[in-house]
Amino acid sequence: MPERVEWREDGTASGSPCSPRFGDRQRSELGGLEQAKAVFLQGCGLPEAWAGQPQWCVLETGFGLGLNFLVTWAAWKADAQRPRLLHFVSTEAFPASADDVLRNAQTHPELIPFAEQLQHQLWGLLPGFHRLSFENGQVLLTLCIGDAKAMLREHNFEADSVYLDGFSPVLNADSRDVHTFKAVARCCRRGTRIATWNVEGSVCDALTQCGFVVKKVSGIAPKRDSLRGEYQPAWEPRKKSITEHRPTPARCIVIGAGLAGAAVAASLARRGWQVTVLDAASAPAAGASGLPAGVLAAHVSPDDSVLSRLSRSGIRVMLQQAESLLQTGTDWQATGVLEHCIEHARKLPATWQAGQALADAAHDWTTLATAEQLKHCGLPLDTPALWHVRAGWIKPARLVQAWLATPGVTWRGQSEACQLLRHAGQWQVLDAAGQMLAQAELLVLAAGHGSRALATSAGLLNPLALQPIRGQASWGLHAPDTAPAMPAFPVNGHGSLVPNVPLDAGMGWVIGSTFERDSHSRDIRPADEQHNFSKLQTLLPVAAQALACQFDRHQVQGWAGIRCATPSRLPSLGPLENVPNVWVSSGMGSRGLSFAALCAELLAARLHGEPLPVEQRLADALLPQYAKRHADALET
Known part of the structure; x- marks a missing residue:
């Protein structure tokens, strides 16, 4: 069942939500809007910090009734200098109902349009990751249902801002122990700002132990103080910074104009890539995606x-x-x-x-x-x-056409790719006569079984396990x-x-x-x-x-x-081993409608170091080398 919320009369439009599980109020008596803005948004230097950035990622421990997400989304929407893409990743062990989330926003009419869109997508929240999409894919909410430590272990991204759950350590010790803060720190880069209205000494000490430099600042009623800080460990973290290796969107060639290729083209174009889609046929969706x-x-x-x-x-x-x-x-x-x-x-x-x-x-x-x-x-x-x-x-073909109409995508038919060459840091696609069809920094193979021969042409030593x-x-x-x-x-x-x-x-x-x-x-x-x-x-x-x-x-x-x-019955999605800047999205079998859009978003997320739309272990199960190992196991 959804987490039970008790609503107490407090003179506001919705009432005051309280958690029977933890015996604590879930937002301030004033409705929580000013607290969300002052403690979390301003506490992380937003919206000024994200101005002019290509993307921004907020990590929150404790989604609750979604108020912080709604306030952040509204601030992004109102900011002319907003980033192209806003990621908001939130963990929640006890998700509330969609109706309670909407009711909580009633106190603040300016948030109701956002809350109604959120309510529409808050369904089926089984344990694991759930990717919700708003603003034509430019605002992405990844809800991680389960224990915060376990959910954060399934991530591999760098947050730019962190909103820490404000429940008291006495009431919810699991969300406030040092192991949780270590998991949060693992998702941070140097300079990641952190904010919470919890100023307990044990919280400050645990954050400091995990590499955060924190300080108390004036709070907002009824809380006298709040906490702000940055991730600035005195040691050098062992992991390499994802931000330093993010590719700058440039040109990309996608080979294949079916569901898989068109979905990839649209996902990359939304992130600023100029994408050319090549296909041997004279019309899109001429292959398996042409099913009526x-x-x-x-x-x-x-x-x-x-x-x-x-x-x-x-x-x-x-x-x-x-x-x-x-x-x-x-x-x-x-x-x-x-x-x-x-x-x-x-x-x-x-x-x-x-x-x-x-x-x-x-x-x-x-x-x-x-x-x-x-x-x-x-x-x-x-x-x-x-x-x-x-x-x-x-109708798959209608969806293919819609994806190919995404700004930044160019489709070219009667362009059969026969050979791939790498020259001066770019990939060249040649036809049967050796004439160059296109060249770009990034190449994605989405040509169904034809991706196998093209991958070998690009230099892949072990053939893709595609049938x-x-x-x-x-x-x-x-x-x-x-x-x-x-x-x-x-x-x-x-x-x-x-x-x-x-x-x-x-x-x-x-x-x-x-x-x-x-x-x-x-x-x-x-x-x-x-x-x-x-x-x-x-x-x-x-x-x-x-x-x-x-x-x-x-x-x-x-x-x-x-x-x-593929032998595993799962798609083949990921970079080719030892072949730079070539990815594959193929092998979806009879479930192209189930997998095409997810694989496209997963490819874009892995490429850019973004939060993944599924748990890391599920994403890893799609890697091309995994399908190859599965095929080898079947043969033996």
Whole structure:
């Protein structure tokens, strides 16, 4: 359940929030706005300190009701000298409900528009990292749900400002011990400013021990004093400064104009890069991303595997992108998705079960399908099935087009990359005739299975563990008697059905697709069409019966594309070993809609030393060398 907040009448619009767990008030009686500004914002020298900077990162221990984030966001929005990108990373062991966060802002009308946007994204806060995006991706909130020390160990970035949780050490000793401050110091650079209204002697001593130089300053009622300081250790920290090695945005070439490449281009362009996207086809999304419509739904496993956790992170980012860039009902629809578990009942993690601590957050993602949902699909009431709440369908090509329209991105078709050369610190991309197509300081390979040969051309010694996977989907237009037999939402589990998709010629349906390893053929095969129909008969017998006539009369259209997968079933995302300034984003298999946007943001974050959108160990599982080791293990 969300953390319980008690609201006490104090004459303000919302009341005064108190924490029953810690027996402490969560903000001052005056509403907390002046405290947030004076203690934290001004205590860290903001907004003056970030003026003219390309990006700024604030680390907060204790998100609480989000007031410090809202105040910082509002200050960024109002500042003409604001940085291009604002990162706000906050840990929280006991997240409050979205409604309580919004209620807390009612005392300050100027914050309500920001709080409403925040409330809209505060759902499904299971343990781990959650990346929330605002202002077209220029304000990024990374909520880290769990113990502060454990969450900070999963980070590798340098904060420019630190807001320390103000709970008393007596009430919340875990957030105030020296080990927590060591974890905070690990995320600081020399000169990082720190602020809190807690001036306990034990806090000052622990901060000093960890390398902070602190001093008491005048506080704001009802607190007489507050604390300010800087990270200036008397010793030389062992880690190398990330800030010193951040690349200055310049020119970048992305090879591949599908979901993976277009997403990378947009993420880098938002950070100031001039990106050229090259593709052999005459139009974007001509490969596997040209599927008429795809299903977006999380992967679920009893042990909440790496794949499951990454899929949720990816879907959260993809939903943000779809809401921001696409036309609802035409390009995509958040309908929910029913997963019909054909072979066996798919089990949810034990901690997600009703009555468990994570049940409410988990049910924002996935629950057991209801009898009404099963009946709507024409399935028996004892059918094992899941209901994915945050799910739906998307037209991948529309999303690719939207990403390629990002300012700073230039797309060039009929430009087949055949060879990569490094000359004078830049990468040159050559065509089959040896003519240079483009050159730039940074190169990203997002050409599906074609990334393997290009990586070898760039000098990679161990080939990328990428495998081509052919898929054929079937689609058609609804007849008057077929639409009533369709569910109102997509169904997957044994192939998939997107039942109602607005196509150029009218309302249609899409089913599929096949899964054929090591095939590059894009020919439409009648046998695959029948295979798709056979799977639909098992998945949704009523819908299959309604569409049988169209298959019998050969009124069905086909689409085929070549996906790319890795042995680990996870994407391949990261820099190539011993090949400078070349990255790869590929191997997303049949989950390109789940992974493309996340991988793009992860690539940009790793490149610039920013906070990662997922835990470090999850990000490391995507490194190309990890996929290679997995492939080698399978062979032995």
